[in-house]
Amino acid sequence: MSEARHNWTKQEILEIYNTPLMELLYDAATIHRKNHDPNTVQVSTLLSIKTGGCPEDCGYCPQAARYHTDIKGNDLMTVPHVKAQALRARASGSSRVCMGAAWRNVKDGPEFDQVLEMVRTINKLDMEVCCTLGMITENQAKRLAEAGLYAYNHNLDTSEDYYKDVISTRAFEDRLNTIENVRKTNVTVCSGGIIGMGEKLEDRAGMLVALASLSPQPESTPINALVPVEGTPMEDIEPIAIWDMLRMVATTRIVLPETQVRLSAGRTEMSREGQAMCFFAGANSIFAGDKLLTTPNPNVNDDMEMFKLLGLNPQKPFTKVSQPKTVEASESEFQTLGEKPKWTRPGHKIERNEIAKQKVKLTD
Numbered sequence: 001m002s003e004a005r006h007n008w009t010k011q012e013i014l015e016i017y018n019t020p021l022m023e024l025l026y027d028a029a030t031i032h033r034k035n036h037d038p039n040t041v042q043v044s045t046l047l048s049i050k051t052g053g054c055p056e057d058c059g060y061c062p063q064a065a066r067y068h069t070d071i072k073g074n075d076l077m078t079v080p081h082v083k084a085q086a087l088r089a090r091a092s093g094s095s096r097v098c099m100g101a102a103w104r105n106v107k108d109g110p111e112f113d114q115v116l117e118m119v120r121t122i123n124k125l126d127m128e129v130c131c132t133l134g135m136i137t138e139n140q141a142k143r144l145a146e147a148g149l150y151a152y153n154h155n156l157d158t159s160e161d162y163y164k165d166v167i168s169t170r171a172f173e174d175r176l177n178t179i180e181n182v183r184k185t186n187v188t189v190c191s192g193g194i195i196g197m198g199e200k201l202e203d204r205a206g207m208l209v210a211l212a213s214l215s216p217q218p219e220s221t222p223i224n225a226l227v228p229v230e231g232t233p234m235e236d237i238e239p240i241a242i243w244d245m246l247r248m249v250a251t252t253r254i255v256l257p258e259t260q261v262r263l264s265a266g267r268t269e270m271s272r273e274g275q276a277m278c279f280f281a282g283a284n285s286i287f288a289g290d291k292l293l294t295t296p297n298p299n300v301n302d303d304m305e306m307f308k309l310l311g312l313n314p315q316k317p318f319t320k321v322s323q324p325k326t327v328e329a330s331e332s333e334f335q336t337l338g339e340k341p342k343w344t345r346p347g348h349k350i351e352r353n354e355i356a357k358q359k360v361k362l363t364d
């Protein structure tokens, strides 16, 4: 029986966040030990299976087509290419492959069929498969589940209040709807956010209120630090201090006791000491590989050296939830519905996003 609480208030979470640091770390580490092996950390590899050219306007993202960044876009990877990358990831200690595509939402058709085949292929390698493909319908979630998907990532990014200052091409409720569609299957949910985007502490707490209120809570919660990329609306934001990351990780651990808290983007800015403190505070998952979609990430050998130094062991696949079965495409019980769901498009103006978009016009 889960002991996770779903009725946290913003005020309660802020009080935790602002607890004197040593006390906060002790409380978080205590909860961590009750729910997880403190010496085991999950290692995931993030593969960008389709990079760039995204129609959305997420203010932090270099893959949005409207901003002037150096990202080189590519078409959807082939299944053999993905398989080769997954094998390489497994050989270097990863138990999970997360495939990311820069799409607003999934469209039924050959490209989605290709992604389903990638899911089947990786699940057959006995690795956990995660996808992050944008918004999905219930039918698409079911087809992914049938192919053997272990997790679907769909971040809330920030609080509902601040969301409007970051993205104008979709609404916070769309995120919740996709998560709800995933929850109609046995696929686990991976959902977290980004700190250091100019949000207030109340927004960090607000995001945790929203994540904690999900029932069940997400099985995985990535906590990213903004990596400001030139050409994006957030290019000039100063990177956050390690203390913010530490407090956010510890607070997440307390509020979402059973989730795997994932140290995600921004790890290159963190010292080994800083990362070690995050593991102590309850982080128990990292992304491995030189790149996180498009932003830099520590080298896998450096990570393995850090694991050795800290006495950490990589988590085995399917430790928390058993391996899903893969149903072949020819035996699928679901049809391609070709739905055209009406996801929200608020379309309000976000000044910094407009300025960044304008820069493209000036330099084109």
Ligand code: SF4
Pocket: 054, 055, 056, 057, 058, 061, 062, 063, 064, 101, 102, 103, 104, 134
């Ligand atoms: S975060 Fe995802 S949805 Fe937003 S612009 Fe980047 S690729 Fe597109």
